[in-house]
Every structure is written in C-alpha cells, then in structure tokens.
Amino acid sequence: MHLIWENIIKNLILLWTGEFKGLDVGLEDYELGESVWNAVCQAGANSGSFIPSAYGARPPNPATERSMCTADSWSFWTQYLGPVLLHRKFSKPKYYKHFVKLVRMVRVCLQFELSSTDISDLRMGFASWVEEFEVIYYQHNPECLSACPITIHALLHIADSIEETGPVWTSWAFPMERFCGQMQPAIMSRRHPDACMARYIVEHAQLTQAALVHNFTEELTLRPCRLGVIVAGHFKHESYPSCVLLPPRRTTPLTSVTLSRIFKALATRFDVSLALVRQHVKEVYIEQWGKVRRLDGGDTMLAAGLVSSQHDSRDATFVRYETLIDKFARQHHMPPAYEKQTFYGRLEHIFVIRIPHTPALKVDGPTTIFLAALSTCKLESTPSSLSALDIHFYSSLNDTLDIVDIVCLQCLVGRVPMDGGRQWAIIDRSGNLARAVFEDS
Template sequence: MKNYITNTYSPKRLSTCPLTIHVLLHIADGIEAAGPVWAYWTFPMERFCGRLQPYIKSRRYPFARIDGHVVAMAQLSIAKVTHSLDLRLGPPKLDLANGAFQHPSYTTCALLPPRRLCSDASPLDPKLARKIITCLATRYNQEVAIIKKYFNPNDVELWAKVQRLEGGDQMLASSMMNADTDDRRDATYVRYVLLADINAKYKRIAPRFEPVTVYGQLQHICVVKPPPAPELKLKKEDTLILAAVRRCEIEAKNDLDMHYYRKEGGIEVVDMSTI
C-alpha cells in the first residue's frame, strides 16, 4: 500500500483511482475511530442502498436514476437546513399499528401486538409471577405477602413488541417472537439503567444509590394493573408496564463502548421506562 501511494498517487490520477483501493485507504482510520468494519460499514450501506432501490425504475439507465436521486436528496437536505424546513419536508410520522397500547404514565414507548391475556387456560409462568411480585414489593415498599393479596396472575397482559417513540427502536420479547430466523438482526437485546447501592457490601454505611447501565435479553413485556388498596397507597387502579430481562454478565468492554459476555444471569423485572 505504501509503494502504491508513493509511486502511483497524483492529483491528476485521483479520479481514476479504483474504488477498491480508495476503500482500503480508509479502513485503518475507520477501525481506529469506530471499531471493526463489520460493526458500522455494512449497516449504513444497507440503509443507504435501501433508500435508493425504490427509485431504480430504468433497467437500461439505472445509474442515471441513482445519480439523479442522490443529487435530489442532497438538494433537499440543503434546503431543509438553509430554510429551517425540517418539519415540513421531513418524513411524515408513522402511525402506530392497530391495537397498539399507550399509557399517559409512559410517554416514551408504546406496546405493539400481538398480545396474550393470561387466564386459567393460558396461565402466567409461575417463575415470572414471582419476579413480578418481587418487583411490585420493591416499588410499593411492601412485603411480598401483602403484594400477593392484590396480585392476580390472570390480569397480566403479555405483549410481543415495544416501540420507542420519537423515532426510537422497536424491541421484541423473545418469548413471543421466533428467534430462529437468520435474515434479521436480533432485536431482543436491550440496555437499561438501574439504581445500585454502591455501599451494599458495608452494612454499617448508609446506602448510596447510583445509576448503573446493564445489558440483557428482553424476555417478556408485561402490563400489570394493581387495584386500589390502602396498603399500597393507591386510591385508584394503577397501570405498570414491566419488562422481564435476562441479564448478560459483561466480562469485558473497551474504549469504543463495545461490551462482551459469555454467560447469562438470572431474570429480573424492571420498569419499562428504564429501558
């Protein structure tokens, strides 16, 4: 590569530089800035090519159509920035699918079908029920025995998808989705934030909670509606959107914020707002 640059490079020849050589010139800098090539190069190119594909109408002159569309997109971008027309010329907001569920307490997400209503014929997994009860006991600061009095497993709704609003990602519950497909990315892994007591090892020191970032696989998306109860300090029915996540035991991470794991830990139920 060094000999190629020394012996061949010339400003007059730059326009005829083969694309393969041009790409090779950027690989080292790209890896240094953003990590392995497969982690960032293929995905942007797939997205960009996906935007171009619908506009290739001519089989005889496909590249002319591609060139024209690329120029039009660039001109539109300049017009939006110059005249502050992002809202008018930007892509329209897509409506949520029929049957989607939103709640005023959760302004950042919406649940998408399919969904399953638990019943005697289709009961809630007992292990998941215990995890939910533990989560509710922590939330309402009550003993597990009191939570059990007001928790009915048949009132739990299970959803397959959760959509982050305002252009966010769509995450899937692994328990209700087929994960055996090889032609799509695994959207069941999520990142969430918990408050951890950094003084937990020291019993004589007061607790001090700090946010900790955790990674795991989203197993279940649950809607739980605790009834009005003086012991829970609820004057009306409450609505909670909970996520059951199997934690990934992170073994290593680097400066590029890439995390590695080999083993998975237990399942914990957290509020959906933390994801």
C-alpha cells in the same frame, strides 16, 4: 470522512493483505495470512444476524464483496467490527494498537460537539499516528515511498479543518454522495446528460418548494401515511409518555418463578411486604406484549419470549438498560445510596400490570405498570487495548431474570460472536457514545 473510509482504511487493509502496490513487509511483520483475513471478513459478515437493522445494512464481506463496501459500511466495520475481529490476529500487538489508536481518534472526530481540548488532542494524536505509520509501513526506506500517499499527510490537517469549519458532520461528503446517487437514474441520454441533470434538479426543486408552501410533504412521498407510531393493536398509557407497546399480546399463565420475580419487583416498588403483594395482585391483572418502541426516534425492542425469530431476521432483543443500584446493599448498617449503573441483556418479556384501587399497596386509584424482564449479560474484563473504545464482552447470561420498569430500557445493542460463539462483544452506539451518522431525510 471519506478521506478515512475510502482511502486510509482501504490502504491499511491492502498493506495487511500484501496487496498494496507490490510492497513487502520489509523489516516488519504486519501482514495477515490469507486464511486469517478471510476468517475475519466472514465473521464480520456473519455478525449481521446479531446486529439490529437500526444500525444499518448487513455488513458485507470485504474479502469477497469488496465492490459492495460503501463508505458507510467501511465506517461501521472500522469503528465496531474491526477492533473486535482483529484482536490478537497480528503477529505483534503494536500493529493492532496502531489501528485502534486511529479508531479512537475517528470516534472523537464524529462527535456532535468538540472542545478545544479535543481538537488539541486530535492534532497531537494524528501527528503521532502518522509518525508511527511511517515507522511501520514506510520504514524510512525510499523504495517504500508509495506507502505514504497524500491521504496520510491529509490526516495532519483534520484538526485545523475542524477548528476552522466545525465538526466533520457539518461538511462531510455523505449528502453529496447521496445526491449523486439520486442523479444517476435521471440521466436518460448519453448525448445530452447535462440537460437531463438540469431538468431533474429544476423539477426536484419545484416539488420541494410546492410541498413546503402547501404542506403536503407526506403526500409526495407516495407511501402510505404513517402518523407517528400508530400501529394496529398498539397500546399506549399516559403513565408512560416515552414509549408505546406493540403486538403480539398474550394473556397466557406465567411460570411460578416468573410470577415470583414480578411480585418481588412490585414489593420493592410499593415498599411493602412480598406477602402483601401476593395477596392483592392477581395473575389476571398481568398480560404480555411482544414489542416496545421508544418514541421520538427511539428503537423498537423485541421480547424474545413472545416474538419468534425468523431464519433471516436480525436480532433486536438485546438492549442497554439503566437502573439505580444501592452501593451499600451488602452493608445493612449503612443508609441506602443509589447510583445509576448501565447493564446489557436480552429482553425476555414485557409485562403490563393493571392494579385496581388497593389502599394496602398504597395505590390510591387504578394504576398501570409496564415492566421488562431481562436476562443480564455477565460482563467480563475488557482488554486494555479496547477499554478506550467502550466495547464490552460476555460469555453467558444470568439465569435469574432482572425485572425493571420499562423506562429503564434505553436502546438496542448489537453483538459480534467470537471464538465460534463462546464469547460475544457488545456494540453500543448510544448515550454519551452517540456520534454523528448520516441518514436520508
């Protein structure tokens, strides 16, 4: 994928900013003004505070920190920041649609698995994209031939390469790039660099084999041992094997509105009247926790109501969650028909409710329930040009808290502010949208 991140995207940006090999726009009008491009880059850098660290490093500013832009950062910018921040920035929509078309095909390339239909679509899609590229940037003008480097032609072979060798993650350059980065500090002699590299490779291989044979990989990391998610003061319950709660923990009184919402959620859960819940569930049974971590490599989500943010922190309170909704909730004569729906919102509170043996509530023994209270995002219509990228927009949150079981929480999402924070774009990399991402072991 370095073909795209380190060549195609960089060349497109050079064309948009009028810095590509002295070429002008010719018969087209695709250049972005300097102030427009600087604003786009600054907005991308500012979005780092609203994108969880689980998504990677803070995005650099391509206008002022281009040397800090790695293939990984260009990948993130292309897939998530670029489509949002470049919307309505070009003089004509066709330039933006051409860019989004490339992003859509790149996302298909990054899927873990591809079908024969996907490969066929990529083959035709890249061919169509290259033809449009020639019309917009080359304009069939021999004097603009430098606008068509070999990397543009290479796009036509991606589908064939996938068909022959498998998805791109099986052969991409990220592991080799990281290995070269590890090799550099090992070169201690300018006169004999080969000997330094050879010695490093041999010693690294010896340590790796020793760790495997004698099972002390953890000790060789030279970091404090962390077994799973064990954190001082954590709380885990057998009823919730997929998550663990982390401090801080509070038992402060709740507002009457919040307490009422919890009682309504419990009444629905136990299928009893609200009055019965109020009678048997006491506030002393409820405590708050500051964080929840999904096990087996999941995200750590923070409750905004209990964890205060620092000036340099990155927001980890917005999440994607799924819950069952009755399609006929407004039609009382119809029997319930539940379907799973996806929502986005800010995690406000995490509640642990311990209910003793209460036959009136159909609770046969001591029961512990984890609930999450969320302010749901009021999603707005997505521009047609972005609908294929599954990017959602919102401008405000619901005033009423949505109380759900904590297993409904799926993962963290990022946000990109638009129009000075009056509107937000939601970045979601989970579920069916998950793509291959290289991570150091």
